[in-house]
Amino acid sequence: MELELRLGDRPPGRQLKNTTAATAAGGGAGGGSGRQNRGLNLGFCVGLVGNESSCPAELPVRLDLLPLSLGPRLAAPSLGFPWASENTNLEALGRGLDVNLVPEEGEAAEVDPAISSSPPAETEKVLSRASDEEENSGARKKLRLSKEQSAFLEESFKEHTTLNPRLKLALAKQLNLRPRQVEVWFQNRRARTKLKQTEVDCEYLKRCCDALTEENRRLRKELSELRALKTSHSFFMQPPATTLSICAACERLPKSSALVSGAEAARPPASAFAPTSAKPRFFDFADPRPAPANQPSAAS
DNA sequence: AAAGGCTACAAGATTACATCA
DNA sequence: TGTGATGTAATCTTGTAGCCT
Numbered sequence: 021m022e023l024e025l026r027l028g029d030r031p032p033g034r035q036l037k038n039t040t041a042a043t044a045a046g047g048g049a050g051g052g053s054g055r056q057n058r059g060l061n062l063g064f065c066v067g068l069v070g071n072e073s074s075c076p077a078e079l080p081v082r083l084d085l086l087p088l089s090l091g092p093r094l095a096a097p098s099l100g101f102p103w104a105s106e107n108t109n110l111e112a113l114g115r116g117l118d119v120n121l122v123p124e125e126g127e128a129a130e131v132d133p134a135i136s137s138s139p140p141a142e143t144e145k146v147l148s149r150a151s152d153e154e155e156n157s158g159a160r161k162k163l164r165l166s167k168e169q170s171a172f173l174e175e176s177f178k179e180h181t182t183l184n185p186r187l188k189l190a191l192a193k194q195l196n197l198r199p200r201q202v203e204v205w206f207q208n209r210r211a212r213t214k215l216k217q218t219e220v221d222c223e224y225l226k227r228c229c230d231a232l233t234e235e236n237r238r239l240r241k242e243l244s245e246l247r248a249l250k251t252s253h254s255f256f257m258q259p260p261a262t263t264l265s266i267c268a269a270c271e272r273l274p275k276s277s278a279l280v281s282g283a284e285a286a287r288p289p290a291s292a293f294a295p296t297s298a299k300p301r302f303f304d305f306a307d308p309r310p311a312p313a314n315q316p317s318a319a320s
Numbered sequence: 321a322a323a324g325g326c327t328a329c330a331a332g333a334t335t336a337c338a339t340c341a
Numbered sequence: 342t343g344t345g346a347t348g349t350a351a352t353c354t355t356g357t358a359g360c361c362t
Binding site: 163183203214 | 328329330331332333337338339
């Protein structure tokens with residue numbers, strides 16, 4: 021049985037500036053903020069060869085990443101999707117910070133009717149351009165989305181983890197945000213989902229590691245006990261210098277009926293370790309974990 | 321068909337700001 | 342009131358895919 025699991029804190033000092041280097045070191049599971057002491061370095065590599073029973077039965081829980089700040093989970097029907105309902109009144113829901121408001125005039129979220137009638141591919145290009153053009157901005161100002169805005173975005177994220185230009189604009193218009201803000205929110209949301217899922221995977225692997233370590237310890241103890249038993253047995257019984265070797269696999273005498281030493285007789289033949297087709301002996305590498313939450317469907 | 325430029329977008333890394341204990 | 346920790350919006354960099362010439 022072999023297990024290799026490397027987990028560790030991010031080394032002190034600055035983060036790698038080079039993305040490829042960082043992802044290579046982290047097995048593609050990099051991430052995290054730029055500060056130190058902010059949780060795990062989520063890069064890990066693992067190799068498992070062992071008994072299926074070695075891993076904890078409970079599998080990682082599929083994450084529900086709805087912000088705790090939202091309190092009890094908001095039901096989708098109660099919110100309604102902004103692009104599905106023209107009657108949704110955000111003002112009635114109550115707005116958060118006014119700094120999130122987009123200037124009414126020159127609002128790029130207004131879709132030109134001509135654009136709406138364009139072919140899909142062309143439309144998306146035009147819409148994307150339109151959303152970029154309103155990046156006219158001045159100083160960087162950190163805004164805080166209201167709970168309602170976050171809830172809307174969350175509900176939308178449950179439907180689609182990625183945005184298309186039309187949806188981006190619809191959300192932006194409905195939530196009175198800039199399309200860029202919606203885009204950024206989705207980017208960050210995907211990153212958070214991945215981070216959380218990686219943490220869950222990490223916990224799961226740690227439990228596997230603990231279970232395998234415990235089993236390893238148990239087997240070593242059993243082995244030492246058997247060796248001790250054998251030693252005392254040979255001391256008192258003085259077994260014959262040679263004994264018949266019986267194949268452990270077929271329980272028959274070899275053709276040659278070779279006489280081997282006691283030590284060799286105690287060692288099972290290599291064939292005894294050969295995996296049988298009936299029951300796999302080693303850890304099945306088929307990933308037992310659930311798919312990450314909000315995984316984009318292949319259809320979309 | 322192959323090559324190169326352009327554009328859009330996603331992921332990852334990082335920064336900067338807001339909030340809270 | 343000051344401060345560090347934390348959450349997250351925003352920005353930057355890089356890689357990639359699709360389209361066009």
